[in-house]
Amino acid sequence: MRQQRLSQGQIALYLGCDRSRVSRALSGRELPPLSRIEEIAELVGADVEQARQQWRRAAALHRKAQTSAAEGGPPQGMANYPDFLQALNELRFQNDLSQRELVRRDTTGKLTRSTVGAVLRGERSATLAMVVAYVRACGVSELAVNAWESAWERLAYPHMLHQHYLRWLGMKRRECAERMRLEEARYGRPAGRWWARELRRCPSDREGPGSVGTGPRR
Secondary structure, three states: OOOOOOOOHHHHHOOOOOOHHHHHHHOOOOOOOHHHHHHHHHHHHOOOHHHHHHHHHHHHHHHHHHHHOOOOEEEEEEEEOOOOOHHHHHHHHOOOHHHHHHHHHHOOOOOHHHHHHHHHOOOOOOOOHHHHHHHHHHOOHHHHHHHHHHHHHHHHHHHHHHHHHHHHHHHHHHHHHHHHHHHHHHHHHOOOOOHHHHHOOOOOOOOOOOOOOOOOOO
């Protein structure tokens, strides 16, 4: 696309479809017909045979996801952590389970009513162990459990990392501010330029967690 200098809107106009359909197809959120993929590949100058092979692999994954969803797996189309939490809630509702019943069914000891409630409200991060215990208590198949684990790694783990990063960032800012206050109290003058520079150097909330966290928390 970039080499041909074509926008998604131009591709949609050429194919006679809505731009959102092109966007969903290119981002992997929707599996279009093979003929549509071949048209897009030809239009952008990509290898058509390679595009066919990728489509076949995507179609196999799509069928697997549909089978998983039928057995209690996560729904397709989840794009972020709130979607993940909503899907967990819907799984509980579909099985007509209260939080109390979920805890009673759990054999791992990972679930408590307070933990489940806080996670579903978005007040605590969902750990992998908690999610696995939750979906198993809902009675899903092992194929569905594996699909929920993959969804956690894609949507919940990055969110958990970011929450850890924000807590670390707040701690560093408070530490810098406290050192500046102590210097001002000790010398009776505004804090030195070094401390002010350190405070300004604290990264913003919008920056990623960088090296904070080394792997999924199980």
